[in-house]
Amino acid sequence: MTKVLCFANNKGGSGKSTTCSSVGYVLAGKGKKVLLVDADGQMNLTLSCFSEEQALGFLEENKHLYYGLSSQVSPQTLVVATDFENLYMLPGSPALSQMEGVLHGAYEKQFVLRKYLERIKKENLYDYILIDAPPALSDWTTNIMCASDGLIIPVEASPWGLFGLANMLEFYTNTLLYAPDLQLYGVLVTKADVRKNYFKQTMETLSALPDVRVFSTVIHVDSHVEWAQENSRPVGAYAKSCRAAKEYVKLAKEIEEYAGW
Numbered sequence: 001m002t003k004v005l006c007f008a009n010n011k012g013g014s015g016k017s018t019t020c021s022s023v024g025y026v027l028a029g030k031g032k033k034v035l036l037v038d039a040d041g042q043m044n045l046t047l048s049c050f051s052e053e054q055a056l057g058f059l060e061e062n063k064h065l066y067y068g069l070s071s072q073v074s075p076q077t078l079v080v081a082t083d084f085e086n087l088y089m090l091p092g093s094p095a096l097s098q099m100e101g102v103l104h105g106a107y108e109k110q111f112v113l114r115k116y117l118e119r120i121k122k123e124n125l126y127d128y129i130l131i132d133a134p135p136a137l138s139d140w141t142t143n144i145m146c147a148s149d150g151l152i153i154p155v156e157a158s159p160w161g162l163f164g165l166a167n168m169l170e171f172y173t174n175t176l177l178y179a180p181d182l183q184l185y186g187v188l189v190t191k192a193d194v195r196k197n198y199f200k201q202t203m204e205t206l207s208a209l210p211d212v213r214v215f216s217t218v219i220h221v222d223s224h225v226e227w228a229q230e231n232s233r234p235v236g237a238y239a240k241s242c243r244a245a246k247e248y249v250k251l252a253k254e255i256e257e258y259a260g261w
């Protein structure tokens with residue numbers, strides 16, 4: 001059975017796209033077949049594995065999620081192979097920013113993405129489908145969450161990072177109305193800088209939250225992450241033994257345990 005996980009938080013810059021591609025890369029390296037789905041108009045997930053030129057090529061060839069949803073062509077025909085074994089991508093496009101308008105008045109508007117991805121899921125081609133959400137609490141993000149079995153909320157270890165978390169958790173609770181089986185896999189602390197006192201405070205605040213699982217893996221600030229992105233590679237593919245790459249290996253293990261593999 002394909003597990004669908006999404007990475008969502010309305011705060012931009014919290015590490016959603018980085019985490020989605022990094023975890024996908026690790027799982028693929030372990031022999032799992034992984035499909036990354038770029039559901040954000042900023043296309044950062046697409047750019048985590050492809051150059052700008054390649055990404056523009058996908059737009060020209062209509063190989064992207066928005067095209068799929070609007071034309072209803074088979075989603076599998078839009079999937080492109082990355083340079084990495086077992087790792088595939090359904091690219092995003094700037095047009096995804098129009099999804100709010102598209103969903104307005106759509107029939108069963110919470111489930112448009114779920115129904116579309118169901119067509120891939122039922123073929124059982126992938127062990128994991130990982131969806132990167134945009135930084136918004138919108139109908140489109142509801143769609144992404146309703147299409148998923150599990151939710152991972154990356155949170156930046158900063159005052160504003162924590163401030164937004166309450167809204168995100170409330171949004172998750174409200175989404176359970178439509179997707180009662182959606183599990184909160186956990187909150188993931190990213191971009192932690194242990195030299196800053198704020199990191200300690202973040203961990204204390206999070207551990208005091210009732211009923212919220214916090215991943216024991218913490219992702220620290222590591223400049224390799226940015227260099228990897230500059231080179232259109234997930235961090236593990238760019239610098240296998242840097243701190244963040246090793247932490248993402250640990251995180252993937254936690255996720256797999258949770259997913260019950």
Ligand SMILES: Nc1ncnc2c1ncn2[C@@H]1O[C@H](COP(=O)(O)OP(=O)(O)O)[C@@H](O)[C@H]1O
Nearest residue numbers: 012013014015016017018191220221222225226
């Ligand atoms: N562990 C990290 N160390 C250093 N920089 C990071 C780390 N994780 C993410 N970043 C940087 O922070 C920015 C935001 O990350 P990103 O994954 O794009 O967040 P989001 O998708 O939530 O907007 C990016 O520029 C990325 O390179």
Ligand SMILES: [Mg+2]
Nearest residue numbers: 016017040044
């Ligand atoms: Mg992003």
